[in-house]
Amino acid sequence: MLSGRRVLLIIGGGVAAYKALDLIRRLKERGAVVRCVMTDGAQQFVTPLSAAALSQEKVFTDLFSLTDEADIGHISLSREADLIVVAPATADLMAKAANGLANDLATNILLATDKPVLMAPAMNPRMWGHPATRRNAAALAGDGVLFVGPNSGTMAERGESGVGRMAEPLEIVAAVESALAGPGAAPAAQVGYQNVIYQGQGAAPPAPGFGRLQPQGPLTGLRVLVTSGPTHEPIDPVRYIANRSSGRQGHAIALAAAQAGAHVTLVSGPVNLPAPPGVHVVHVESAREMLAAVEVALPADAAVFTAAVADWRVAGAAEEKIKKQGGGGAPSLNLVENPDILASVSRMKAGRPQLVVGFAAETEKVLAHAQAKLARKGCDWIVANDVSPESGVMGGDRNTVHLVTAEGVEDWPTMGKDEVARRLVARIADALARGGVKAGGKRGGGGQSGAAS
Template sequence: MLVGRRILLIIGGGIAAYKALDLIRRLKERGASVRCVMTAAAQEFVTPLSAASLSQEKVFTDLFSLTDEADIGHIALSRQADLLVVAPATADLLAKLANGVANDLASNALLATDKPVLVAPAMNPRMWQHPATQRNAERLAADGVLFVGPNVGSMAERGESGAGRMAEPLEIVAAIEAALLPETPGVSQVPYHNVIYQRAPTGAAPGMGEAVGRLEPARPLVGRRVLVTSGPTHEPIDPVRYIANRSSGRQGHAIARAAAEAGAYVTLVSGPVAQPDPPGVHVVHVESAREMLEAVEVALPADAAVFTAAVADWRVADAAEEKIKKQGTAAPTLTLVENPDILAHVSRMTKGRPGLVVGFAAETEHVIEHAKAKLARKGCDWIVANDVSPETGIMGGLSNTVHLVTATGVDDWPTLDKDEVARRLVARIATALRP
């Protein structure tokens, strides 16, 4: 969706400026071209060299640069873009834009543009809640400026928390894509804080206008964090042998990809698979069940966790440090111990448990009965059950036939390709997480 799109990224001063570097990378991954303008304050947190290296474009910092003004100029710079993005948008930048102040390159570019503007506010919660900042935000929304965030969370200042965290880079990418969708003829509305407001008519007194309804985003998981596990685990017997299963990771990777496409910030903890890493997903590669549990704990908290991985139930108590050699005709004795139960562990957490925990049950018989028992035994919210008998071809195959088992009943899905299973499951997750 962003291939060939031109983004002018204005980086304001604040600790959240480091996220702007990841935002540049995410935009470049999607084929966008990115030019950056950095305020003087932004350069106290990140360097122009960092932004230039990631964007592969010159970074602009000086309003009175003779070279830049002769070559591009602040007016041409702002109008050659398809969209201007301010991230982080500090209280100072919001105030300048709302009140027409233009005393540096960033504010000049914002006032000189005839293109859409998207801002990602980032500041201390009290600064965001201040009446002056709220007036500025309302004025900007009425003027047609688009907002993403701010999010609620802890601040850089010790002990501070609340609304003021800059939206995550993937959330901003989703907002950029939504902002660049073709406009609907005759529609004169602007989204602000997930509410659709009627844009004030030209010449009207300043104000937000009348609220006309909720904004239902095309990406319903924007602002959510989703954890997915995928693939098998390999439990070593010796340096060359291991205990594993036939999981390909195809379904788990499809779920991670679908959640990212729905706007979520996704962490995928993957066992050894041949699947490529899904785009726009933070992937942690592990081998054993214990490594997977450790990675899962690091990835928390999350709004939803989907445990698709086929974790080995047992491991060898003492894996050999050297390859086990044949000793006559007698087979070696392997003492097995139980692996950690990752699904049950997360489901029973008293602190930091995800709001929705989804497990998978790969069965070869009595699929629904075993899935219901697993739901009760593990303490999770949903179980996605499927029949993985050899004749089904599901293990390693392209399609899947699943049954969504919850406390209220069983939803039987038809045979679908694994990408469609993923999209349907993510849509159900989004509905469950909706306030």
């Protein structure tokens, strides 16, 4: 997605500057051309030589360089990039940029650029929460600057924790990809962001005046709930029951909905994926935790249940690791049924989303099982896919799905999971514009909500 795209990375003077080196590597892996600018403060934490070795490009540090500035280098650097990324974006850098100050190379570039800017703040929690920083961030957002993070966690200062950690490199990469999205998704510079991207694991709610990624699109002003990934049901402190799901399809749907203008809450089981930019992510482990998070996230205009929720859990998980007894045979596990999240939401008498979409991951009789699930659950649509071992769907990048509704079945061609997500979101937007749809079947019980990898 980033092949040939030019990213100018401004590395600010904070402890998180070491993460910028990994960010260079991650961007290069995806084909981006990365050039680096380092502030004086950044050079106290990492060296220009390290950034140059990883980027395979010259690193720029001096506003008054006799060679670089002979041709007004800060102007060419500010215009030649497709996107400028500031990581870490310190409180000082943000303050200077918000107020139009330009006393070094980095701030001159930010003042002279006509390209989109993405900032990844990193600072002490009290600095991030200070009214001056909030005002500066709001001013930058009003000028069209995009933000990713900050996250919540432990700080470099002993005993300090809170919101202020720089977003992880893969989270920043996802935000870069969103900002430079190709055909089928509006680029960040053109979708008219109204406020900052606010995301991050465990991040506190935004302060007044802060919002999430809000491009203008067919879902503008609407709320969408998405579940994704597997659930882990503990057997003992080290073992659990789970389904094989990477979460890629659910995360792609959440991102596509955010790019279409929706306020998106993603309730995610344990996955090895970055948080989609512009999406509020709630991390859970078990099916019961997922149901509780879904109930908190409601009301919503549409809900898409892609999570591969475990159908059963152990009635009483052991508090200590179950030890193997020589010659004693396998332990007996008493299983009980987990709550049915899809059916629970579909049956709601008050506060039910206008559109409830489930996923059916099947290994045989895909359409027959999906149609039965549509009637049994009482949801509006079922997205059915074949997850048999030979399909390669679980953990893969492509998917072949069938959209099952009360009106019939639509067979979609095999496509990437991102394209499946955009196509499904487009159908959701069209249905909501028409006032929702008629529920696909009777309210009823049954197994879990299905799964998407």
